[in-house]
Amino acid sequence: MVNLYVCKICGEPYIGGEAPDDCPFCGAPKNYLKSVEEFKELWKTDLNEEEKKDMQETINLELNATAYYQKVSDSQEKYSKQNRLFKQLARTEKEHLEIAAKFLKMEIPELKGEEPKESIEKDLERTKELEKGAVEKYKQFLENAENENVKNFYVALIHAEQGHQDIASKELGE
Numbered sequence: 737m738v739n740l741y742v743c744k745i746c747g748e749p750y751i752g753g754e755a756p757d758d759c760p761f762c763g764a765p766k767n768y769l770k771s772v773e774e775f776k777e778l779w780k781t782d783l784n785e786e787e788k789k790d791m792q793e794t795i796n797l798e799l800n801a802t803a804y805y806q807k808v809s810d811s812q813e814k815y816s817k818q819n820r821l822f823k824q825l826a827r828t829e830k831e832h833l834e835i836a837a838k839f840l841k842m843e844i845p846e847l848k849g850e851e852p853k854e855s856i857e858k859d860l861e862r863t864k865e866l867e868k869g870a871v872e873k874y875k876q877f878l879e880n881a882e883n884e885n886v887k888n889f890y891v892a893l894i895h896a897e898q899g900h901q902d903i904a905s906k907e908l909g910e
């Protein structure tokens with residue numbers, strides 16, 4: 737039987753028999769994919785000063801990752817494996833960026849980030865490094881957070897960025 741799911745983290749809808757293991761849009765784990773009736777806008781909440789500061793840093797990380805992965809995707813042959821991989825990475829990071837901006841009730845900043853490296857292997861290495869750094873930061877931000885919505889956001893992000901680190905390692909044959 738077909739169902740409509742809505743991600744409690746990003747709010748994107750998904751139609752399918754079963755909920756996928758991870759949200760196809762933001763990479764949140766399956767337990768966040770719920771029926772539409774259960775959906776509440778995660779970002780409609782007030783953050784304390786520390787949460788705001790951490791959210792701004794989240795925006796900076798996601799902004800760089802979105803722009804960088806998009807450029808790596810564009811540097812690869814259209815529809816090739818790495819073109820597809822980096823397209824999906826960019827899409828997920830853009831979703832994170834948009835949610836973080838909504839938490840801060842601000843417009844999405846203009847995309848800017850680092851340039852692709854000399855080879856796709858170097859870009860995969862850099863991806864691993866960026867994702868590892870993000871996971872460490874988000875674990876810290878999760879610990880700092882008092883707001884339950886903010887905590888759920890970081891739990892989902894840690895899961896998604898860990899997956900990105902794993903797929904980059906896999907591509908490198910590790």
Ligand SMILES: [Fe+2]
Nearest residue numbers: 743746759762
């Ligand atoms: Fe999602």
Ligand SMILES: [Fe+2]
Nearest residue numbers: 798828829832
């Ligand atoms: Fe992200």
